[in-house]
Amino acid sequence: xxxxxxxxxxxxxxxxxxxxxxxxxxxxxxxxxxxxxxxxxxxxxxxxxxxxxxxxxxxxxxxxxxxxxxxxxxxxxxxxxxxxxxxxxxxxxxxxxxxxxxxxxxxxxxxxxxxxxxxxxxxxxxxxxxxxxxxxxxxxxxxxxxxxxxxxxxxxxxxxxxxxxxxxxxxxxxxxxxxxxxxxxxxxxxxxxxxxxxxxxxxxxxxxxxxxxxxxxxxxxxxxxxxxxxxxxxxxxxxxxxxxxxxxxxxxxxxxxxxxx
Amino acid sequence: xxxxxxxxxxxxxxxxxxxxxxxxxxxxxxxxxxxxxxxxxxxxxxxxxxxxxxxxxxxxxxxxxxxxxxxxxxxxxxxxxxxxxxxxxxxxxxxxxxxxxxxxxxxxxxxxxxxxxxxxxxxxxxxxxxxxxxxxxxxxxxxxxxxxxxxxxxxxxxxxxxxxxxxxxxxxxxxxxxxxxxxxxxxxxxxxxxxxxxxxxxxxxxxxxxxxxxxxxxxxxxxxxxxxxxxxxxxxxxxxxxxxxxxxxxxxxxxxxxxxxxxxxxxxxxxxxxxxxxxxxxxxxxxxxxxxxxxxxxxxxxxxxxxxxxxxxxxxxxxxxxxxxxxxxxxxxxxxxxxxxxxxxxxxxxxxxxxxxxxxxxxxxxxxxxxxxxxxxxxxxxxxxxxxxxxxxxxxxxxxxxxxxx
Numbered sequence: 187x188x189x190x191x192x193x194x195x196x197x198x199x200x201x202x203x204x205x206x207x208x209x210x211x212x213x214x215x216x217x218x219x220x221x222x223x224x225x226x227x228x229x230x231x232x233x234x235x236x237x238x239x240x241x242x243x244x245x246x247x248x249x250x251x252x253x254x255x256x257x258x259x260x261x262x263x264x265x266x267x268x269x270x271x272x273x274x275x276x277x278x279x280x281x282x283x284x285x286x287x288x289x290x291x292x293x294x295x296x297x298x299x300x301x302x303x304x305x306x307x308x309x310x311x312x313x314x315x316x317x318x319x320x321x322x323x324x325x326x327x328x329x330x331x332x333x334x335x336x337x338x339x340x341x342x343x344x345x346x347x348x349x350x351x352x353x354x355x356x357x358x359x360x361x362x363x364x365x366x367x368x369x370x371x372x373x374x375x376x377x378x379x380x381x382x383x384x385x386x387x388x389x390x391x392x393x394x395x396x397x398x399x400x401x402x403x404x405x406x407x408x409x410x411x412x413x414x415x416x417x418x419x420x421x422x423x424x425x426x427x428x429x430x431x432x433x434x435x436x437x438x439x440x441x442x443x444x445x446x447x
Numbered sequence: 448x449x450x451x452x453x454x455x456x457x458x459x460x461x462x463x464x465x466x467x468x469x470x471x472x473x474x475x476x477x478x479x480x481x482x483x484x485x486x487x488x489x490x491x492x493x494x495x496x497x498x499x500x501x502x503x504x505x506x507x508x509x510x511x512x513x514x515x516x517x518x519x520x521x522x523x524x525x526x527x528x529x530x531x532x533x534x535x536x537x538x539x540x541x542x543x544x545x546x547x548x549x550x551x552x553x554x555x556x557x558x559x560x561x562x563x564x565x566x567x568x569x570x571x572x573x574x575x576x577x578x579x580x581x582x583x584x585x586x587x588x589x590x591x592x593x594x595x596x597x598x599x600x601x602x603x604x605x606x607x608x609x610x611x612x613x614x615x616x617x618x619x620x621x622x623x624x625x626x627x628x629x630x631x632x633x634x635x636x637x638x639x640x641x642x643x644x645x646x647x648x649x650x651x652x653x654x655x656x657x658x659x660x661x662x663x664x665x666x667x668x669x670x671x672x673x674x675x676x677x678x679x680x681x682x683x684x685x686x687x688x689x690x691x692x693x694x695x696x697x698x699x700x701x702x703x704x705x706x707x708x709x710x711x712x713x714x715x716x717x718x719x720x721x722x723x724x725x726x727x728x729x730x731x732x733x734x735x736x737x738x739x740x741x742x743x744x745x746x747x748x749x750x751x752x753x754x755x756x757x758x759x760x761x762x763x764x765x766x767x768x769x770x771x772x773x774x775x776x777x778x779x780x781x782x783x784x785x786x787x788x789x790x791x792x793x794x795x796x797x798x799x800x801x802x803x804x805x806x807x808x809x810x811x812x813x814x815x816x817x818x819x820x821x822x823x824x825x826x827x828x829x830x831x832x833x834x835x836x837x838x839x840x841x842x843x844x845x846x847x848x849x850x851x852x853x
Contacts, residue, residue, distance in 0.1 A: 259766060259846050280770050287768020294850065298763040302463055314452055315768040359767070 205268075206366055206398050207233040207256060212265030214251050225251040226262065227421040233400065235366075238393040240409040241402045243418030250371070252418065253402055257290055257369045258282045270366055287315050291360030291368045295375040297352045299344040299359075305331060306340040309359045316363050323362075330358035334388055350381035357388060361397075368392070370401040374408055380442045386411040387435035411435050450780075457781040460753070471749045472789035474742025475829065479793025479822050481735035483814060484800040489728025490813040491805075496720045499640070500713060506546070506683045507579065507713040510538075510673040510690060513706060527707040529698055530670040538675060541693055544686035548675045549576035552660050552667070556653060559624040560612040567608055568652050569625060571660025572674075577603075577636075579676045587619045587634030595656040598663065602630040605650040606638035626664055630655065683714045739825065742789065743833040750782050750837035761841050762849025775842035782834020783827055790826025794819055 214226040226248045233239055243249040254260035255267060258274055267274045269289060277285065286292075299308045306327055313323030331340050334354040344352050353373060360368055370389070374382035382405075390411060393399050403409050410429060417425040461468040512530040535550045549572050556569035574589045576582075590601040602623065609618055618632045639649040661668055675690065677683035687710050700706050754761070761774055769777075801812040 254847050257766070280772070283765065283768050283770040283773075286766060292766045294763075296759075298759060298850070300760060300763075302459065311764070312767045315764075315770075315773060320452075363768075 203234040203236065205232055206235050206237075206270055207231065207400075208266070208268040209252075209256070210266040210268075212255060212262035212267060214248075214255065214260070214262050224421055226255075228265075229421070229423055231416065231423065231426070233367075233398065235398055236393070236396050238389070238399045238411075238413040239401070240412040240415050241400065241418065242404070242406075242409055242415060243424075247418040248421040249402055249418040251421075253369060253371055253400070256367075256400060257292060258285050283315075287312055288363055289366045291357075291363070291365040293353070293356050293360050293368065293370040293373045295372040297344070297349075297356045297376070299352055299355055301344055304341050304343060305336060305347070305355045305358075308344070308355055309362050311359060312363045318363075326362050326364075327358070330362045331355070333361065333392075334358045348381075349377050350384055353377065353381075353385055354388065357385075357392075361392070367398045367400060370399065372402055372404065374403065374405070380439070382408060383435050383438050383442060387439060390435050453777055453780045454784060456777060457784045460757075460781055461785060467749060468785060471745050471785060472792065474745040475739065475786050475789025475826055476742075476793040476796055478736065478739030478742040478829075479790045479826050480796035480800055481738050482732055482825075483794060483797025483818060483822055484804065484812075485731035485735040486728060486818050487797070487801040487812040487814040488804055488810065489724065489731050490815065490818075491811040492727065493721060493724030494811055494813060496724055497717060500717045500720060506677040506680050508545075508675040508677060508683055508686055508690070509711040509713070510534075510675060510694070511709050511711065512669065512671055513708045528667075528669045529707045530673065531668070532670060534694060534697060535670070535673045537693060537697060538673065538690055542686055542689040544677050544682040544689055546676045546678045546682075547575055547579050548673055549573050549579050550657055550670050551576070551672045551674060552657060552665060552669070553671045554660065554665050556625045556664070558608065558612060558653060560621065563612050563614075565608055565611045567605075569660065569664070570652060570654050571657040571664075572654055573657055576654070576674060579674050582639070583637045584634045585637050586617075587632070590633055590654075590656055595658050597656075598658040599656060600628060600630045600659060600663075601633050601655065603634045603636060603654045604632055605636050605652040607648055607651040608653055609635050625653065625655070628663060680714055683712050687712045687715075736825075739829060743786070743829040746782055746785055746830065747833035747837060749785075750778060750834055751840070753781070754778065754837050754841040757841075758844065758849045758852040761844050762846045762852065765844070765846035766850060771842040774844075775838045778838035778841045779831065779834045782838065783830035786826045786830030786834075787823070790823055790829075793826065794822055797822070 209229060209231045211228050211230055212226055213224070213228060216223045216225060229248070229252060241249045241253065251260065255262050258269070258277075261275050265275075269285065272285075274282070274285065300311070306324070309327040309330055310323050313326060316323075318326070328337070328340065331337055334357050336351060336354050336358065339347065339351065342351075344355070347355065353376075357368075357373075368389075373389075374385055377385065386408060389399055389401065393413075399412075401409075401412060409415055410433060412429060413432060414428050415425070416423055510530070512527045514527070532550055535548050538545050539548050552571040554569050554571075556567060558565045558567055573595050574592055577584075577589050584603075585606070587603075589603055590599065593599075594601050602625065604612075604618065604623075612618070612623065613621070618635055621632050622629050623632060624630070636650070636652075636654075675686060677686040691706070691710050694708055694710075695706055698707055764774060764777075798814060801814055804810065805812040
């Protein structure tokens with residue numbers, strides 16, 4: 187399918203790069219009793235490899251539904267969703283689980299770590315469901331934890347870690363199977379502003395290395411760290427624009443007061 | 448995902464709520480323990496009965512004089528006057544499955560020694576009787592074939608008779624009076640106890656030569672019974688058939704008519720007792736297995752609670768790539784680990800209970816390895832059966848809903 191007709195692609199100037207996510211005219215509605223709730227009313231987006239996109243919008247705007255579909259947790263009623271050239275909406279539940287395991291890394295607002303399970307074992311979890319050997323899984327998990335700056339805390343339990351550290355464990359877990367995209371659903375929602383910027387610093391560095399990131403947030407000052415911003419309203423995309431002057435999170439941290447002050 | 452990893456995850460999940468896991472296991476522990484103890488007691492009871500029947504003599508067959516019906520009234524067994532000494536000789540001659548035989552007549556007697564007296568069963572027989580019944584002597588010896596030929600006044604007494612007549616006195620060589628005739632005691636029989644099959648005291652007996660009873664006490668030449676030992680336990684069935692055919696022929700009983708004798712096979716009675724023991728064991732075990740089912744329901748209950756509590760965990764696992772099968776497997780294994788651990792402890796508890804029963808009842812309690820193997824398999828089956836529904840429920844959660852669950 188030709189991508190020249192996609193305004194979003196032209197806007198962000200990514201038409202020459204490999205497309206990772208291609209969403210075309212998707213509709214999603216829920217039957218609540220006799221009323222039909224239309225969550226998505228024809229959404230089309232193309233996201234290329236190496237992009238860093240924030241999804242913004244009020245609650246009920248359809249952004250969560252969009253993220254669930256992109257994350258292969260849900261299927262659209264109509265429309266097409268291609269992930270790395272694979273038509274996802276035709277896959278079985280088992281195939282979807284495999285896609286979530288290999289191609290998508292999830293980061294949640296509430297971290298969702300298993301308690302009484304060490305940081306290392308939490309990160310290893312996705313490797314258990316992939317057909318990766320125990321030794322290889324552990325090696326990758328250690329690497330992922332080192333990548334997020336927690337190489338020295340691998341035997342800590344979540345209760346022994348701060349919120350920011352817990353979220354970094356969750357990011358390491360999302361990265362361990364080397365996914366094509368990282369989906370973050372309000373990853374800074376439970377964190378103070380300094381820690382939030384630290385997390386955004388990690389995302390920016392991962393993105394610098396070529397990781398595609400899609401991030402949902404309420405906060406405009408978090409969204410500014412991305413390269414592209416998509417705004418949802420009433421189940422449609424209202425704005426899709428490139429962020430012009432993007433600050434570096436590592437620079438912002440220097441100007442923030444430390445927690446002790 | 449390999450099984451060992453799943454088992455480790457299950458163990459950790461169970462360790463998270465130690466108290467709850469132990470209480471849940473308690474149902475299975477009691478269930479398996481009760482089944483094992485009951486099967487052990489049942490097996491022990493069966494064994495005891497078998498031993499008692501064996502103690503009556505090995506491969507024993509009993510030919511009794513039949514009943515007569517006079518004017519519609521049954522006269523009781525032994526009332527026919529048709530079983531004779533020649534019948535016994537014929538059995539030995541013509542039935543290949545019969546190994547040895549002893550004739551017998553029975554009456555009752557009043558026995559007096561000094562100032563003590565005792566009413567007991569008085570049997571006349573021949574010396575091979577003691578071999579056939581494998582009845583040994585505590586003191587003295589049996590009377591001899593010579594005593595039989597001489598119709599000698601000699602007697603062998605059972606333990607109950609010895610106790611009641613002699614007390615501390617040594618009975619050997621003493622003279623007792625039976626129905627006012629003097630008899631010299633030659634031997635005391637080893638106690639056999641109460642018969643499990645018949646329920647009577649086998650030691651309450653006096654045995655004297657057959658001819659002495661026939662000529663000096665009853666004055667009747669007929670036999671009341673013939674005790675036969677078969678060549679083997681299996682051979683006792685053949686012996687039964689051969690003797691029945693032989694005696695029907697000798698007594699000229701037409702086909703279809705009732706015989707004037709009966710042949711009872713101890714192997715038969717052993718089978719009946721064995722069957723009764725089996726039924727009792729089964730009954731006890733099935734009552735005990737009810738508690739195993741109750742324990743299983745406990746597991747199901749706790750697993751359902753666990754699934755609800757861990758809804759977010761399930762959602763997360765699905766989001767990071769667990770299939771429905773993975774989730775179902777995880778919870779199923781957890782239920783099985785729970786029930787297997789309970790089952791293992793139940794086996795220990797059951798063995799302990801069996802030991803206590805052995806000590807207090809002085810009964811042999813037999814717990815066979817098969818019973819233990821069955822208990823392990825059964826507790827695992829309980830885990831699978833009662834864990835299936837909660838596991839299915841977990842697997843069918845919607846990951847989006849589950850992740851949002853508070």
